[in-house]
Amino acid sequence: MYDHGGTAFDAAVATGLVLQVVEPHLNGLGGDVSIVFHDGASGATKAICGQGPMPATASIDAFHRLGLETIPGSGLLAATVPGAFGAWMRLLAEHGTLPLRTVLEPAIHYAETGVPLLPKAAEMIAAVQPVFAEHWPESGRVFLTDGQAPRAGQRWRNPHLAGTYRRLLAEGEANGQNREGVIQAASDAFYQGFVAEIIDDYVTGNAVLDATGDAHAGLLTGNDLATWTAEEEATLSLTYGDRVVHKAGPWTQGPVFLQQLALLRDIGGTEFLSADYVHRMTEVTKLAFADREAWYGDPRFTDDLTPWLLDPDYNRARAALIGDKASLELRPGTVAGRQPRLPDLPLGELEPTDPPWLVQLREGIPATVPVALLATQTSGDTCCATASDDKGNLVAATPSGGWLKSSPVLPGLGFPLGTRGQMAWLDAGHPNALVGGKRPRTTLSPTIVERGGRGELAFGTPGGDQQDQWTLQAFLAHTTFGLGLQEAVEAAAFHSDHVPTSFAPRRVAPGVVTVESGIGRDVISALETRGHTVKVVPDQTLGKVCFAAVGADESCRAAASPNGGQAYAIVR
Incomplete structure (x- = not known):
């Protein structure tokens, strides 16, 4: 084109x-x-x-x-x-x-x-x-x-x-x-x-x-x-350092990316892909996705509580729940004085x-x-x-x-x-309950990042519930830990399976974290000591993150994960 x-x-x-x-x-x-x-x-x-x-x-x-x-x-x-x-x-x-x-x-x-x-x-x-x-x-x-x-x-x-x-x-x-x-x-x-x-x-x-x-x-x-x-609408955004990160609203799972950032303000103090890093990222994911399960739905049919979910004070309180051991609970927060409602999980x-x-x-x-x-x-x-x-x-x-x-x-x-x-849930009291004319809350979750008032990054990945875990890791690898775009998408990946899946048959695996073998045996052992159940998979099997970028001089860059063998990055 x-x-x-x-x-x-x-x-x-x-x-x-x-x-x-x-x-x-x-x-x-x-x-x-x-x-x-x-x-x-x-x-x-x-x-x-x-x-x-x-x-x-x-x-x-x-x-x-x-x-x-x-x-x-x-x-x-x-x-x-x-x-x-x-x-x-x-x-x-x-x-x-x-x-x-x-x-x-x-x-x-x-x-x-x-x-x-x-x-x-x-x-x-x-x-x-x-x-x-x-x-x-x-x-x-x-x-x-x-x-x-x-x-x-x-x-x-x-x-x-x-x-x-x-x-x-x-x-x-x-x-x-x-x-x-x-x-x-x-x-x-x-x-x-x-x-x-x-x-x-x-x-x-x-x-x-x-x-x-x-x-x-x-x-x-x-x-x-x-x-x-098809309607054009405002994005949700969160300032992270000198960048502004944009996602679609709670008819997607996109706000969990922003909430994870809000919970991870100090992640730069850890070593990339260390046991501390993987543990912290995994526990933050559990909290943000638990809030997804309790609070997300089409904002035309249910109250949009994302302003409260992204509030700094709320997330400081949520982050205080993270300890040295893996949590085995699904812990959504109390938001705007309301008690969370988890669906009755007909796990199949x-x-x-x-x-x-x-x-x-x-x-x-x-x-x-x-x-x-x-x-x-x-x-x-x-x-x-x-x-x-x-x-x-x-x-x-x-x-x-x-x-x-x-x-x-x-x-x-x-x-x-x-x-x-x-x-959608067949649970009338849940924000993501089935109603005629209502959008089911989707997992689709692309991202735009601005810096200095200009667009800087566009990225996403396949992966259902894991999308906002794998893209978060690649984003932090590049912006917080200094990896190049291609290095970031090729870095060893992991994700939590702790929260019920969005697809039938609903599955849940409390405490399970899936990691690529490149994470290393020492890190895996340390995670197991902290109470995580670790599932190890081959390298280059998790995520297919794809980046497009524009520099301050309007130069273009691109990077694509080799995972899956069919991703392409082209720069002209």
Whole structure:
């Protein structure tokens, strides 16, 4: 896009659309995205919400009438309004410079001519091949060849998705009178036109197999799409030293990054990756994420308590709870005189007696789970795209959802819907309770950092609940401990598994900290002495942090983690 005279905004949108083609196991056109950006000309940093809400008719009672105590992690019942396309189009229309055709053509090209199928995508298709072949025939048409899963590296095409992109472009160009009008008309074709019509006809009219082991129709309608729009909104921010860190609001988990910073004011006094450092970081994570569990929800439907959660006095009191030993409790704080409410955790586990296809469907995050249900699994989750340019613009986005194993492919469209609704609770008194038209609290959490009134860093990572742990470590490695950007993303990583996961089946592992072996045996032993249960994994398996940066001289830098083998950093 830069070769066409575009900016970081154009490049981010083109990248986001291409990712829908080349990483269908991690995101899709039916999924969602959280975007934060810094406009170099105006100096403004904003967020765009690409997380669609639950259907208007969704309710706790509706799920209880189906005999469900949780929202299934796959199928049609968890479908929200697909927000990714609307959010990308808003960013392009209001901040980009290039026409829609230029930005969309790469995605069309790869969908039509094909791409070498990534090993993780091939593994995931193989894991759910029986479901595609026997229960989700449209998914079988898109992802199987003569009923069989494709091989890793095989050229894989999605002509149905290419046709959807082409029709969106054609309707945009036929009905729009200028650049912005074309983009808006294409968005209308998605949310009020042929895409919405197919969703309306299919979702409520067809019962399909889902994670319950039974078939259910969904609740999402064309009217849900027609009444939604991607909105630009203010970010939350926290001053950390001479930097200002920006995140989206509590409809994401982003504020936990800021609260961890508020709890870590003295972390520079420790040695990087020492036992003291890992212990302190882990205990801070437990406190901030416990507050996420108790207090976060769509601020249009529940009180936004993030000003209290980020208050210095509150966090000084919270930090005083940290001792020399690992805490095994989930300890949210009392905020604004209110007692915290943790949901009644219906923690679920996959049973060895479940048929293999059901094991796969019940895993709400895109992961391939071995039938033996051992500790190893191939995890996915999300993508990350960051961009910068010499005009001082920065974009960080985490597109996700609409995973190939999450839901059946929609007839003729080439993509499935997302299942982000699984993150809402069927607990009426909780801030993240399911309500029709309400956004489930998402894990998607990109970051923008300003310094000296200018945008400096844009970054993010895939990783679900771990996103704001791995990115925090990379951020501190660079800004507090002086590592270069590439050194920071390649440093040994770790995360706490102490807090319940946001995906079905909800899991919790009190006191467990997962570390890469590069942390070192001495540090691992010291952590165990402090009461942590340490799970050691191979190096370069945790996190895929991606940085884009702009220097004070408007020079651009980039860094991408080698973890996962498919991250790229490009500087021009």
